[in-house]
Structure formats: structure tokens, C-alpha cells
Amino acid sequence: MLVNGVWQENWQPVQAKDEDGRFIRQTSSFRNWITPDGAPGPTGSGGFKAEKGRYHLYVAYICPWASRALMVRELKGLQDVISVTVVNPRLTDQGWQFGGYPGVDEDALNGARYMHELYTxxxxxxxxxxxxxxxxxxxxxxxxxxESADIVRMLNSAFAGIVDQGPDLYPQDLAGEINVLNEYIYTDLNNSVYQAGFASSQEAYDEAYGKVFAALDELESRLNDGRAYLFGDRLTETDVRLFVTLVRFDAAYHGLFKCNRNTLRAMPNLHAYTRRILALEGVASTVNIDHIKAGYYSIKALNPTGIVPVGPSEI
Ligand SMILES: N[C@@H](CCC(=O)N[C@@H](CS)C(=O)NCC(=O)O)C(=O)O
Structure with missing residues (x-):
């Protein structure tokens, strides 16, 4: 990590934890918004007007948070509006690196070798x-x-005057329910799989594992009535936020993060739901199972040998 602009060589991909060994996620530090006219958004300052070609997204295919943003770029038809760079899936002792792995990019924009150089x-x-x-x-x-939650929301509406956009992922009439379900899915699933994986006490692991499978059971039964998406026929940002965790489940969380009561495949509604979203135009291009496995299994603290499992090859 960076301290006063200087990269710390003894950086470890072990995340912060509380006194009972529970993983704590850091908060994001840049919170400005792109808006149609450059006015300030809900957080941060203004000056970031929606313009074609002005903005660039740095992502890792391994990362569910980055993948949310990448997915929304596809769903909203922003491929020619916002350019993208994909980093190497394997975390180094300098953090995310550009180049050096199939399917990743050099930083053509800024010529950086590591992501931290862009932060400084x-x-x-x-x-x-x-x-x-x-x-x-x-x-x-x-x-x-x-912050991916902000990026998802701003990409949904900021460029409406520039491209013919796809579905409204945050419709006003569902906003309240979306916020509530987002929070539940984040706390009990998106982040809980990490809490299980990075737990440093049995108690913290048991607690996180319990939350993960209670949430999966709850969501599996929500889809029992045959609805296509969480809120019915309309795809929303909540589906994006759930999908990115589900699509990584069997390849990374079931094994490496010890979320192994069952696979996603064993949950018929959620599995079909995941495949339904994967089949939407553009979405499959944002999912790279090889990067996901290579990336998660490169976390030395959890997998010292660095051996990457062969399976599963299918979602
Ligand atoms: N709040 C951020 C979290 C992003 C995040 O945790 N990204 C991970 C990869 S999945 C990362 O870059 N980790 C590197 C590190 O923590 O140094 C968001 O949702 O955008």
C-alpha cells in the first residue's frame, strides 16, 4: 500500500482485520462523479462532464468490484465512449501490474508499470x-x-445524452428497494465471501460462512417464482452486484475462500440466473475464468504454493 505517496515494499495482500480476526474492507478515497453537465454528484467535487473519449477505466478481470463497472460499460453501450485497460490478474508485491499475462494490457495511457503509480x-x-x-x-x-458502487450508478445515467443507452439499471420506482437489497447482498454475500476467505480465526470464518449460505438460500428462494431477475423482468444494478459474486463462486470462493457447503451449480435457480445474465449481450466479454482462478490463487497468504486448480472450466 501507499503511505504519503510512497509504496511500501513489505506490502502483503492480507487485508485489515479487527481484534476477532474479521476482515475489514478499506474505504475508497476518490469519490467524484461524472455528470451530464459537470455539476458535482452526490459526493466529491464537480468538473467531470460526460464527454466521449475523455474517461478511462482500469480494471482486473479477477476483481468483482472492477467487473461491476466493466459490465455496466457493456450493458450501457459505452464501449466507444470509455476506454479500458486490464491489469495482470496476479497481485505482485507492488500490487496490480500492467502487462505480462495473456489478455492483459500495458498502460498505454500513462506508461505506468503498476497501478499505484496512477494513484500517486x-x-x-x-x-x-x-x-x-x-x-x-x-x-x-x-x-x-x-468506488465501484458509484461508478456503476454514474455510468447508468451520465452519458444518456451521448449514446443510446441500454436498460435503466436504477429506475426511480425501485430505488428504495434497490438500495436495501444492495446493502444486504454486499454485507451478507459480496463481502462475506472475503470475510470467510481472509478470516484469521475459526469464529470469524464460521460467522462469515453462515452469512454466505444464509444469503444464497434466501436468494435461491427469491427466484422460486420464476422471475428472470431480482426485481422481476427488469435487470437492475443489484443484479450486476450479485452476478459478479456468483460467477466467481465455484472457481474461487468455494475452494480458496472455503465457502464449500455447496457449489453454485447445486443451486438451480441461482445457477440458471447466473447463466441468464452471462448470456446478455457483452457480459461474457467481462468474465474471464482463467484470470479469476489465476488471480485468486496467486494470493500467497491463502495459497503459498501458487498452484491454480484445473477445474471448474464451466460456469
Ligand atoms: N471499494 C472498492 C473495493 C475495490 C477492491 O477491493 N479491489 C481489490 C481487488 S478485488 C483491490 O484492488 N485490491 C488491492 C488492494 O487491496 O491492495 C470498490 O468497490 O470499488
Whole structure:
């Protein structure tokens, strides 16, 4: 991680934890919003007007948070509006690296070797982790936002005047329910799989494992009535946020994170739901199982040998 703009060599991909060994996720530090006219969004400051070609997304295919943003870029038809760089899936002792693995990019935009260099470009005195996703402004050469929940929401509406957009992922009439379900899915599933994987006490692991499978059971029965998506016929941002965890479940969380009561495949509604979303135009291009396995299984603290499992090959 960075401390006052300097990368710490003894960086470990072990995350912060509380006194009972529970994993704690850090908060994102850049929270500005792209808006149609450049006015400030719900957080941060203004000056980031929606313009074609001005913004760039840095992602890792391994990362569910980055994949949310990448998926929304596809669903909203923003491929020609926002450019993308994919980092190497294997975390190094310098954090995320550009190049050096099939299907990844060099940083053609800024010529950085590591993601942390972009953070210090944006703020030479920054302290914190150099996470993906990063939404970069080519014009002012800074990070607009590094919080995927914000990025998902701004990409849903900011570019409406520039491209003919896909589905409204945050319709006003569902906003309240979306916020509530987002929170539940984040706490009990998106983040709980990490809490299980990075737990450093049996108690913390048991607690996280319990939350993961209670949430999966709950969501499996929500889909019992045959609905296509969480809120019925309409795909929303909540589906995006759930999908990115489900699509990684059998390949990474079941094995490496010890979430092994059952696979996703054994939950017929959720499995069919995952495949339904995967089949939507553009979505499959945002899912790379090889990167997901290579990335998660490169976390030395959890898998010291670095051996990557062969299966599963299918979602
Ligand atoms: N709040 C962030 C979390 C992003 C995040 O945790 N990304 C992970 C990869 S999945 C990362 O970059 N980790 C590197 C690190 O923590 O140093 C978001 O949702 O955008």
C-alpha cells in the first residue's frame, strides 16, 4: 500500500482485520462523479462532464468490484465512449501490474508499470491501497472515482445524452428497494465471501460462512417464482452486484475462500440466473475464468504454493 505517496515494499495482500480476526474492507478515497453537465454528484467535487473519449477505466478481470463497472460499460453501450485497460490478474508485491499475462494490457495511457503509480499521479501524498477499479480522467489526469458502487450508478445515467443507452439499471420506482437489497447482498454475500476467505480465526470464518449460505438460500428462494431477475423482468444494478459474486463462486470462493457447503451449480435457480445474465449481450466479454482462478490463487497468504486448480472450466 501507499503511505504519503510512497509504496511500501513489505506490502502483503492480507487485508485489515479487527481484534476477532474479521476482515475489514478499506474505504475508497476518490469519490467524484461524472455528470451530464459537470455539476458535482452526490459526493466529491464537480468538473467531470460526460464527454466521449475523455474517461478511462482500469480494471482486473479477477476483481468483482472492477467487473461491476466493466459490465455496466457493456450493458450501457459505452464501449466507444470509455476506454479500458486490464491489469495482470496476479497481485505482485507492488500490487496490480500492467502487462505480462495473456489478455492483459500495458498502460498505454500513462506508461505506468503498476497501478499505484496512477494513484500517486493523482495525489503525490496519497496513503491507502491502490485498488481497482479506477475511473480516470484523461483531461485533468486524475482519478475521478475508485468506488465501484458509484461508478456503476454514474455510468447508468451520465452519458444518456451521448449514446443510446441500454436498460435503466436504477429506475426511480425501485430505488428504495434497490438500495436495501444492495446493502444486504454486499454485507451478507459480496463481502462475506472475503470475510470467510481472509478470516484469521475459526469464529470469524464460521460467522462469515453462515452469512454466505444464509444469503444464497434466501436468494435461491427469491427466484422460486420464476422471475428472470431480482426485481422481476427488469435487470437492475443489484443484479450486476450479485452476478459478479456468483460467477466467481465455484472457481474461487468455494475452494480458496472455503465457502464449500455447496457449489453454485447445486443451486438451480441461482445457477440458471447466473447463466441468464452471462448470456446478455457483452457480459461474457467481462468474465474471464482463467484470470479469476489465476488471480485468486496467486494470493500467497491463502495459497503459498501458487498452484491454480484445473477445474471448474464451466460456469
Ligand atoms: N471499494 C472498492 C473495493 C475495490 C477492491 O477491493 N479491489 C481489490 C481487488 S478485488 C483491490 O484492488 N485490491 C488491492 C488492494 O487491496 O491492495 C470498490 O468497490 O470499488
Amino acid at each position: 499521479l493523482a495525489d503525490p501524498q496519497i496513503s491507502g491501497r491502490a485498488t481497482v477499479p479506477v475511473l480516470w480522467d484523461k483531461q485533468t489526469e486524475t482519478i475521478v472515482n475508485n
